[in-house]
Amino acid sequence: MLFSPDCRAVFGSLASARGTSYVLYAQRNLSFSNRPLFRMRTVLLLLSLAGLCLCAPAQAQDRPHVFRNATLYPIHDEPIEQGVLVVEDGTIQAVGPVGSVDVPANAVEHDAAGKEIMPGLVDTHSHIGEVGGGDGSAAMHPDARTIDAINVRHPSLHRARAGGITTVQLISGSGLLMSGQTTYLKLREGGTVSELSACEEKPVGDCGGMKMANGTNPQRASGAFPGTRARAAAMAREQFVAAQEYRRKKKQADDPSEAPDRNLRMEGLIDVLEGRRTVHFHTHRHDDILTAIRLSEEFGFDLVLHHVSEGWKVADEIAEADVPASIIVLDSPGGKHEADELVYRTGRVLEEAGVDVAYHTDDPITDSRLFLRSPAIGVRAGMPRDAALESVTLAGARMLGMEDEVGSLEEGKDADFIVLSGDPLSVYTKIEQTWVEGTPVFDRSDPEDREFATGGYRVYDGAAQHVHE
Amino acid sequence: MSMSRLRPRRLSILLAALLLWGGLPTASAQPQRAVRADTLYTMTGDPIEEGVVLIENDTIAAVGPAPEVDVPASAEVHEASVATPGLIDPRGTVGLSGIYNVPADQDQLDTSEPMQPALRALDAYNPREQLVSFVQQLGFTTVHTGHAPGALISGQTATFSTAGTTVEASLRDSITTVAFTLGPDAQARFESPGTRAKGVAMLRQALLDAQAAMDGGESEGDLGQAVLQDVLRGEVPALITAHRAHDIQTALRLQEEFGFDLILDGAAEAYLMTEEIAEANVPVILHPTMARPSGTTQNAAFTTAGVLHDAGVPVAIQTGWEPYVPKTRIALYEAAIAMAHGLPREAALASITREAAEILGLESVGTLAPGQRADLALFDGDPFEYTTHVCTVLSGGEVVSDECK
Numbered sequence: 001m002l003f004s005p006d007c008r009a010v011f012g013s014l015a016s017a018r019g020t021s022y023v024l025y026a027q028r029n030l031s032f033s034n035r036p037l038f039r040m041r042t043v044l045l046l047l048s049l050a051g052l053c054l055c056a057p058a059q060a061q062d063r064p065h066v067f068r069n070a071t072l073y074p075i076h077d078e079p080i081e082q083g084v085l086v087v088e089d090g091t092i093q094a095v096g097p098v099g100s101v102d103v104p105a106n107a108v109e110h111d112a113a114g115k116e117i118m119p120g121l122v123d124t125h126s127h128i129g130e131v132g133g134g135d136g137s138a139a140m141h142p143d144a145r146t147i148d149a150i151n152v153r154h155p156s157l158h159r160a161r162a163g164g165i166t167t168v169q170l171i172s173g174s175g176l177l178m179s180g181q182t183t184y185l186k187l188r189e190g191g192t193v194s195e196l197s198a199c200e201e202k203p204v205g206d207c208g209g210m211k212m213a214n215g216t217n218p219q220r221a222s223g224a225f226p227g228t229r230a231r232a233a234a235m236a237r238e239q240f241v242a243a244q245e246y247r248r249k250k251k252q253a254d255d256p257s258e259a260p261d262r263n264l265r266m267e268g269l270i271d272v273l274e275g276r277r278t279v280h281f282h283t284h285r286h287d288d289i290l291t292a293i294r295l296s297e298e299f300g301f302d303l304v305l306h307h308v309s310e311g312w313k314v315a316d317e318i319a320e321a322d323v324p325a326s327i328i329v330l331d332s333p334g335g336k337h338e339a340d341e342l343v344y345r346t347g348r349v350l351e352e353a354g355v356d357v358a359y360h361t362d363d364p365i366t367d368s369r370l371f372l373r374s375p376a377i378g379v380r381a382g383m384p385r386d387a388a389l390e391s392v393t394l395a396g397a398r399m400l401g402m403e404d405e406v407g408s409l410e411e412g413k414d415a416d417f418i419v420l421s422g423d424p425l426s427v428y429t430k431i432e433q434t435w436v437e438g439t440p441v442f443d444r445s446d447p448e449d450r451e452f453a454t455g456g457y458r459v460y461d462g463a464a465q466h467v468h469e
Numbered sequence: 470m471s472m473s474r475l476r477p478r479r480l481s482i483l484l485a486a487l488l489l490w491g492g493l494p495t496a497s498a499q500p501q502r503a504v505r506a507d508t509l510y511t512m513t514g515d516p517i518e519e520g521v522v523l524i525e526n527d528t529i530a531a532v533g534p535a536p537e538v539d540v541p542a543s544a545e546v547h548e549a550s551v552a553t554p555g556l557i558d559p560r561g562t563v564g565l566s567g568i569y570n571v572p573a574d575q576d577q578l579d580t581s582e583p584m585q586p587a588l589r590a591l592d593a594y595n596p597r598e599q600l601v602s603f604v605q606q607l608g609f610t611t612v613h614t615g616h617a618p619g620a621l622i623s624g625q626t627a628t629f630s631t632a633g634t635t636v637e638a639s640l641r642d643s644i645t646t647v648a649f650t651l652g653p654d655a656q657a658r659f660e661s662p663g664t665r666a667k668g669v670a671m672l673r674q675a676l677l678d679a680q681a682a683m684d685g686g687e688s689e690g691d692l693g694q695a696v697l698q699d700v701l702r703g704e705v706p707a708l709i710t711a712h713r714a715h716d717i718q719t720a721l722r723l724q725e726e727f728g729f730d731l732i733l734d735g736a737a738e739a740y741l742m743t744e745e746i747a748e749a750n751v752p753v754i755l756h757p758t759m760a761r762p763s764g765t766t767q768n769a770a771f772t773t774a775g776v777l778h779d780a781g782v783p784v785a786i787q788t789g790w791e792p793y794v795p796k797t798r799i800a801l802y803e804a805a806i807a808m809a810h811g812l813p814r815e816a817a818l819a820s821i822t823r824e825a826a827e828i829l830g831l832e833s834v835g836t837l838a839p840g841q842r843a844d845l846a847l848f849d850g851d852p853f854e855y856t857t858h859v860c861t862v863l864s865g866g867e868v869v870s871d872e873c874k
Contacts, residue, residue: 331802332603334568335794340599364761365794370806376855427805427855454810455770457741460762 062438064088064104070112073424075119075386075394075408085117087415090437095409118389118424119408120166120187120416120436121371122396124326125280125306125360128156128368133172133180133211138224139232140239142268144180146172147205150193152185155452155460156363161187161442162453163368164418164431165361167198167397167406174213174282177225177232178239181268182208182280184400186416188436198402209304209400210272212236213282214291215338233291240299243269278302278401280326284338286310293321304399306360308350309333309342315353324356324399328365329377347378351387358396369453376425389424500525502866503540504845506552511837512823522552524843527865532837547861547868551852553818554837555610555844555864556801559785559825560708560734560754562617563797564594564601564629566790574598577617577790579624580658583668584675586647586700587692588624590615596629596639600797605631606870607799608846608859611641611834613825617790618650618710618735619658621672625696626708628831630844632864645829646708646732647700652716652765669719676701676727706730706830712737712756712765721749732828735789737769743780752783752828755820757798758806760789774804774820775811784816785825805853817853849873 065087072083074095084101086093094101132149134141150170160168166187172179184198184207199207214232219225226232246266253259260266271277279301281292289305296303305311308325311318318325327350333342350357359374361367366374375388383391397407405414415438422429431453434442443449451459502524509520511532521538523531531538540546567574576593579585594614595601604612615626626646633639655668662668679697699705709720712735721742724731733739733753737760739746746753755774760766777784786807788798800821808817816824826835833842843866850857858873 331795331799332600332797334600334796335570335791337569337571339794340568364763367759367761370759373855380856380858425855427809427853430809454772455762455768456772457738457768459770460767 062089064093064107065110065438066103066107067110067112067115067117067419068098069114070419071116072409073116073118073389074410075390076410077408083117085409085417087417087435087438090415090439092409092411092413092415092417094411112419114421115432116420116422116424116429117409117417118420119393120406120418120434121164121392122167122358122394122400122402122407123160123165123361123363123368123371123392124169124304124358124396124399125171125328126160126165126168126363126368127171127173127365128160128168128363129154129170129185130156131170131172131183134176134178136223139176139218139226139235140178140265141176141180142178142210142239142243142266142272143264144172145205146170146180146183146208147193150183150185152193152196153191156368157187158442158449158452159460160361160363160368161434162431162444162449163361163371164420164434164442165368165371166416166418166434166436166441167400167402169208169280169400171211171280174211174217177213177218177236179211179213181205181271181277182211184208184402186406186414186436187434187441188439189441198400198405206276209278209280210268211282212279212292215282215284215288216336217282229288229291233295236295237298239265239269240273240295242266243273244299246270247273272301273299275302278304278399280304280306282306284309284342286313288338289314290317293318293323296323297321307362308346309339311355312343312346312349313341315349315355318350319354324358324395325350326358326360326396326399328360328362329374330366344377344381346381347375347388347391348381348383351383351391356395356398357387358391358399360396372424372429372431373427376427379425385425499541500530500544502843502863503538503544503546504549504552504847504863505535505540505546506549506847508551509837510551510553510818510822512554512819513836513838520552522837522843522845524863524866527843527867529837529839529841529843531839547847547863549847549860550850551848552837553608553846553848553852554822554835554841555862556608556821556846557785557825557829557831557835558604558609558612558614558788558800559821559829560626560787560789561612561614561797561800562790563604563612563788564596564598564614565590566617566796567595568599568796570793570796577615577623578619578658580620583620583655583659583662584622584671585620585624585693586622586696588616589644590625590627591636591640591643594627594629594636594639596634596636601629601631604797604799605862605864606859606872606874608801608848608852608862609799610844610846610862610864610869611826611831613645613829613831615645616648618648618654619790620650621655621662621668622675622693623648623650625705628829630864632867632869641834642829642831644696644699644705645831646706647696648734649707649709649720651709651711651719652713654710654712654765665716665719669723672723673726676723680727700729701727703728703730706732708732708734708754710734712769714738714741716765717742717746721745721751724749724751734787735766737766737773739782740770740773740776743776743782746777747780747782752785752824753777754785754787754825754828755807757787757789757800757803758810759798759803771806771810774807774817775813778812778816783824783828784812784820785828786817786820801852801859805855808853814853 067085072080134144185196197204394407397403419433504522509517519535562577565577616624628642629639711720823835845863847861860873862870
């Protein structure tokens with residue numbers, strides 16, 4: 001919830017990351033934003049909020065918004081032609097066909113005839129914001145936190161907003177067996193990583209999973225790195241066994257002085273063992289996919305498979321293990337041996353086998369602005385349309401444990417949605433607006449926002465790239 | 470062993486077939502195949518509704534609206550929602566830059582010297598490379614491929630049909646361009662040049678040396694100089710990769726100084742130089758629309774193809790070279806994104822058919838007209854739509870792919 005029901009709450013909710021007050025957040029924007037139009041917008045909002053506070057302290061809040069006549073894709077339910085969407089206080093108040101929904105009298109009206117509206121996209125694997133994790137000193141970095149590396153002011157975040165992405169997992173690279181703790185963010189406007197945290201109930205540092213990788217990316221010829229697949233798995237097992245031992249000693253110590261000293265690496269692994277962090281596991285080849293599943297079963301950790309290029313070969317095994325798959329689709333196979341059998345039909349095959357399937361961008365591997373191309377290519381290869389739309393919304397939300405807050409247009413969920421000029425899976429369609437928690441964060445009709453959708457001179461200045469080479 | 474046993478028999482069947490043809494000359498004149506499309510993009514004029522293409526051997530015999538084209542009863546007829554000329558990848562490295570991305574299959578760039586005009590694409594092209602058949606299944610019958618950007622002169626490019634399992638059988642044009650690169654991309658892999666100015670000085674000296682040798686009548690013996698002389702004589706165009714606006718200016722300046730035929734390649738910031746490019750009458754083989762905004766392409770825009778087209782600049786859209794993934798881009802997809810961002814539909818199709826052929830000087834491909842090579846791509850819907858399939862591909866009158874991809 002972005003908006004609080006009264007003025008005191010607006011100013012008092014600063015402590016809560018997700019409940020960050022729009023007013024103070026706007027002030028931060030005034031100080032730090034280099035984007036004048038956003039500044040103007042926030043100034044106006046600031047003034048209007050201030051005015052509301054002065055006039056009617058008990059009712060201070062943003063006005064509700066109603067979008068009428070659009071085709072709505074609730075995702076959890078059938079599409080609604082000629083639908084009505086009401087959002088208020090950062091949440092969805094009502095969704096339904098025209099005439100079936102109560103609209104507050106003071107709502108800001110949006111005639112969305114001819115438009116299509118779907119939930120904000122959930123990208124389960126992205127490298128925007130210059131995110132990074134561990135370094136080359138070791139193969140496993142359960143202690144490295146991506147929150148200490150994310151630059152939320154980086155233009156790549158605007159690239160994602162322009163692509164309709166409202167929830168994202170920022171994830172460190174695959175060149176390490178365990179490259180660090182990932183971070184789940186909401187792409188609201190903001191100047192600090194805490195302001196963008198996707199978790200209301202816990203600090204942003206706890207709001208994420210753990211990145212692991214197998215196959216060729218984390219293999220190196222020397223030093224602290226595995227040179228073979230078997231060595232990679234052995235190293236991961238060793239660390240988890242050590243963490244089990246550390247946890248046992250900690251629990252068995254009667255006197256705190258007898259307990260082992262704090263060890264950040266062990267603490268990160270215990271988060272995994274105790275289910276506080278899902279492992280997001282980069283894996284391409286069919287046998288590597290099964291290795292990831294084997295590790296998760298041995299140590300009982302929650303697992304989401306990522307990329308899963310040869311998942312089509314082991315779809316039944318993945319379904320049997322009840323493990324979700326966050327997949328990538330590329331225009332052509334290859335680039336390395338283990339991706340030479342990457343095919344367009346992986347999403348369809350996994351979905352048919354009963355696996356929960358999400359697409360991800362792996363930005364900059366595929367461009368956040370064109371995220372909807374991925375499910376569209378899935379449909380090209382036979383994936384049902386509804387499953388394809390779910391794969392970039394609700395399915396991704398489930399993989400981040402956020403299905404109660406985002407991923408569908410349902411009453412009470414965050415008001416994260418995108419307004420499209422047409423069919424979400426058509427090349428002709430443009431994302432016209434992206435809203436996070438009832439606030440627009442991208443508006444294509446605004447020339448400055450539009451630049452982030454099209455690119456141009458110095459738009460992506462300093463856009464560092466994540467390179468797997 | 471079994472191959473050699475089979476060979477004589479195959480030969481005799483071939484001979485018998487030839488004899489039969491010789492004995493029945495009317496049979497060979499009979500069109501063996503026709504394509505009927507709800508919308509036929511000939512690229513020589515407006516699309517034809519309910520259009521038919523008649524194919525005789527490897528050549529197009531007739532094109533027109535269905536009522537005006539007689540299809541012999543014996544002809545095999547392929548139906549499609551949309552048919553276009555076989556697609557052309559206007560500039561890639563497919564066939565040289567292989568799917569596995571390991572030293573053994575990466576032949577697009579030799580870094581032993583910064584200027585190597587003697588390197589021929591045909592000595593490196595692998596017609597059995599998996600990515601060649603991959604792009605063929607997606608409608609590409611012709612690829613202009615060869616040495617990648619990354620050196621002042623990385624080598625030559627050539628044009629191949631995606632059909633054929635030997636270089637000789639696939640080759641359409643043995644030297645289509647000589648590939649030059651300006652700016653930091655020409656510096657990264659070499660001790661020198663280390664700056665833009667040094668790179669251009671090196672290039673100018675090489676061209677001046679070739680010019681002097683040509684004027685003095687001495688060119689034999691130096692393979693590289695002979696190729697540069699072809700460029701200086703206007704027989705082979707210079708394909709100059711230049712992304713930043715000031716590098717584009719340098720390319721135009723070099724063209725003015727030496728008078729060669731210039732094709733601008735990449736050209737990420739071409740939208741800043743539209744007037745100058747149009748005035749110089751230089752065509753552009755634009756970077757992939759979805760090129761990542763990084764390094765010299767940092768300022769790339771989805772809208773550039775449309776902007777150039779509006780200014781009257783001939784535009785083709787390339788797949789370029791990818792160091793990682795996707796190991797080859799698909800020019801059809803790149804043209805689709807350009808179309809969605811301002812390039813008119815016909816120009817977007819032309820950018821991977823007619824316009825590409827014209828820029829590269831390829832005469833028998835890129836349009837559907839009598840006498841043209843019978844290369845066609847057949848779609849089950851709008852060719853640019855994400856969810857449309859390429860269902861049949863004809864190359865030289867033969868079906869080379871007939872599965873919806």
